[in-house]
Every structure is written in structure tokens, then in C-alpha cells.
Amino acid sequence: MQSSQLKYIKEKADILQVVKSLIPLTAKGYAQCPFHTEKSGSLKVDGKKQIFKCFGCGASGDVIDFVMRYKNITYKEAFNWIADFCRIGDFKDQAKDFVPEPVKELPVSYIKSELMIACREKSNINNFSTWLRKHFGDRKAAMALATYNVGTSKHWPGAVVFWQVDTESNVRSGKIMLYDPETGKRVKEPYNHINWVHKVLDLVNFNLKQCFFGEHLLNGNKKRVCIVESEKTAIVASIVYPDQVWLASGSLVNLTAERCEVLKGREIILFPDVGAFPAWEEKAEYLNQVMPDTHFAVDKTLSGYTQKGYDLCDYIIDDLNHFK
Ligand SMILES: [Zn+2]
Structure with missing residues (x-):
């Protein structure tokens, strides 16, 4: 050759x-x-x-x-x-001569914002909201629920909707989940109560592209960003530590470089659940390599804990109860 x-x-x-x-x-x-x-x-x-x-x-x-x-x-x-x-x-x-075609990707689907707004008006009548009010009082809970566009779904009695709204104010979809109003834990028996608004609405050819839960809160500020796994933890932490923007990734798998592009140039702190530290540290290292102008670090507050699945939300609630 x-x-x-x-x-x-x-x-x-x-x-x-x-x-x-x-x-x-x-x-x-x-x-x-x-x-x-x-x-x-x-x-x-x-x-x-x-x-x-x-x-x-x-x-x-x-x-x-x-x-x-x-x-x-x-x-x-x-x-x-x-x-x-x-x-x-x-x-x-x-x-x-070979002429490359432009790389095509299906356009991202969105949900009409009117639907989110209607659903948000009933934000205080779901189990999650009941639990939140119990711990933080009506006023603080109502503010946090409004900030994150939390809604209520009829899909299961007492179900909550965590809407994902991107920085362009597009509604990507809503995650429907059921919580126990007493313990604040997710209902996973007899089955895991989790669904999506676009699935419940049976929208044909819906191309879900998830964004961070709380991503719309990045607009108009350069605040430090804290990322947790669950929507519940992001909401609770935003009440206790309001100086940062709190986002939920849903899972570590969702924390991709592509999705992190909206975080460009910021300081990011990741909060893994207990038991997930090595995987999140590896991910932070990788993201620092692919996004050199953005800084990712892992918070060590819970690194000494051993109870698997314990997270920042449990830590905050335990702390509140301690001082009651
Ligand atoms: Zn590889």
C-alpha cells in the first residue's frame, strides 16, 4: 500500500x-x-x-x-x-468521491408547557408534598415545589410529577413517582411506582432526551452547582442550602459529558449516595478530562457512612430531627 x-x-x-x-x-x-x-x-x-x-x-x-x-x-x-x-x-x-452525509439525530420531543402548568397548580396534594411540608413547613415547602415545577399526577393516588425543564424552558418530560407520605420513601411494592408523562399520555414517536431535574435553574446565574441522584434530595437540599443550584441526575449513568455541556465553565460538586463513591469519583475524573474548563469534585460528607443507599437527604432529615 x-x-x-x-x-x-x-x-x-x-x-x-x-x-x-x-x-x-x-x-x-x-x-x-x-x-x-x-x-x-x-x-x-x-x-x-x-x-x-x-x-x-x-x-x-x-x-x-x-x-x-x-x-x-x-x-x-x-x-x-x-x-x-x-x-x-x-x-x-x-x-x-465519498461525500459524508451530515450526522442526523431524531429531534428531541417536548411536552406542552400548559400541561406542566396545570399539573403544577395542584402541587400540594401529593404524598411527596405532604412529607415535605411535615419537615420544612408550608411556606418553605411551597416555595421549593414551585421552584422545581413539582406537580401532581392522577396516575396513582398521591403520585408526584418531577418535570424536567431545560435551560431553554422546554419541558422534556415528567417523571411520575409515588412516595409514602409518612416516611418519604418511594413506594416500590408490589412494584416500583415509576412512570413517565409521555408514556402515560401515549405520545407516538416521542423522543425523550432527559436533562437534569432543575436544569432551568441554571439560567441567569453562575452559581456553584451541586448534583445529587434523586429529585427529592435536590429539592430538600435546595431548602437547606439555597446558595447553590441543586440538580438531580436520576442516576450516575445519566451523568454524561453531553448532558453536562449546560454546566460548562462552572464549579460542580457531586454528591454520591453511600456505596457509590468510587464510581462517582471515576466519573468526576473523566468529566474533568473531557471538559477542561469545568471543574467537577466529589463531596466527601457521607464517605464515612456505611448504610447502603443513605444519601444527603437522609443526612439532612436526621440532622433536622436531631435539633427538634
Ligand atoms: Zn473505552
Whole structure:
């Protein structure tokens, strides 16, 4: 193989197109890395530099490296495969130049904000709100519920809706959950009471793209951002520590670099539940690498605790009870 052929294929074979033909790729070039086990999307394909890099396992290289590794084939085989993919053939017919198509992703679906507003008006008649008022009083609870657009759903008697509203004020969807009004714990028996507004409404071809719960609160400030897992914890912490913006990610899996783009340039503190520290620390390290102008750190307040699943909300409530 001549170096001119190599140069030609590297110019013609768009890494975004090649990778996208093999694995799902987001519009911003992120993918679940095929070279190590993960769910978070640590692989970034850079169309400008024509390289890929995984911030989870360190795999990196150009388009040929990717194909070699992905298909477990030799350099020459990968070269031929890519030439074929690009319809470059034997380089004689340069008229059939490969023209990359723009990477397409389904548009994000939204829910009409009127629905959220109607549902928000009944924010004080669900089990979660009852529990919140019991601990923080009517006024503080009502303010927090309004700040986070919390609503009530008829899906189960007493169910709450945690709406996800992005920085553009678009309603991505609402998570419907049922809490015990006494303990404030989620009802998981006889089944886990969790659903989504778009599913309950049976919206056809709805393309849910989750954002952070509380993301709309990022607008108009440069405050420090604290990220917890559960919506309940974000709301409770916002009452006790109002100087920061409190967001909920839903789970660690949701904490991807793509979703974190709205946090660009900020200082971020992550609050893992007890038992999840190593995974969150690894994620913070990864996010610091892919987002060099944003700083992620893990709060250590609960690192000495051993009770699995104990979180910042439990800590705050225990503290309140202690001083009662
Ligand atoms: Zn990897």
C-alpha cells in the first residue's frame, strides 16, 4: 500500500461516518465505548481532528485504528474495508468521491408547557408534598415545589410529577413517582411506582432526551452547582442550602459529558449516595478530562457512612430531627 493511498483514504474516510456505521453515535460525537464495558458514553469521536478517544479505557487513534480494533482485523484488512465503505475502490475512479452525509439525530420531543402548568397548580396534594411540608413547613415547602415545577399526577393516588425543564424552558418530560407520605420513601411494592408523562399520555414517536431535574435553574446565574441522584434530595437540599443550584441526575449513568455541556465553565460538586463513591469519583475524573474548563469534585460528607443507599437527604432529615 502506498503512502499516497493512505493519505487519500484518511482524507476521504470521515471517521464520524465510519464509526456511526458500526455503533450508535450522538450528534455531538459521543458513543458507548465498544472497547470496554460501560453504559455512560465515554468514547468521543472528533470529526475535526479525525480521531477517537475513550476517556474510560484510554483507547484512541484514527479511523483505521478504530476499524482494526472494532473488527479485530489487520491494518490492511481495515484499510480495504474502509476503502470499500467509502466506495473509493482501487482509487482509479476518483469521480465517485465519498461525500459524508451530515450526522442526523431524531429531534428531541417536548411536552406542552400548559400541561406542566396545570399539573403544577395542584402541587400540594401529593404524598411527596405532604412529607415535605411535615419537615420544612408550608411556606418553605411551597416555595421549593414551585421552584422545581413539582406537580401532581392522577396516575396513582398521591403520585408526584418531577418535570424536567431545560435551560431553554422546554419541558422534556415528567417523571411520575409515588412516595409514602409518612416516611418519604418511594413506594416500590408490589412494584416500583415509576412512570413517565409521555408514556402515560401515549405520545407516538416521542423522543425523550432527559436533562437534569432543575436544569432551568441554571439560567441567569453562575452559581456553584451541586448534583445529587434523586429529585427529592435536590429539592430538600435546595431548602437547606439555597446558595447553590441543586440538580438531580436520576442516576450516575445519566451523568454524561453531553448532558453536562449546560454546566460548562462552572464549579460542580457531586454528591454520591453511600456505596457509590468510587464510581462517582471515576466519573468526576473523566468529566474533568473531557471538559477542561469545568471543574467537577466529589463531596466527601457521607464517605464515612456505611448504610447502603443513605444519601444527603437522609443526612439532612436526621440532622433536622436531631435539633427538634
Ligand atoms: Zn473505552
